[in-house]
Amino acid sequence: MAGCRTGQQRLLDLAIGLALEPKVLLLDEPAAGVPSHETSRIIEAINRLPPKIAVLMIEHDKDLVFKFARRVLVLANGRLIFQGTPDR
DSSP states (O other), rough: TTTTTTTHHHHHHHHHHHTOOSEEEEEEETTTOOOHHHHHHHHHHHHHHHTEEEOOOOOOOOOHHHOSSSSSSEEETTEEEEEHHHOO
């Protein structure tokens, strides 16, 4: 997909994953490398996922996580240091 921007590639990856009709969708840093002005499109796509799909997201951008997550677990050095709901 030469010429495709990173944000568009991430959205295509998400669409391909959804085509498989998963029960659980694993997202590893879905906005990594995406310009900040395109991040909102990725969050919008994730927010529109059907509620029957469970989403497990690994992400270092806490602002992105807090826009999306209903429940958060934070690990540091392999240890659970926080578990709960994000303050919005």
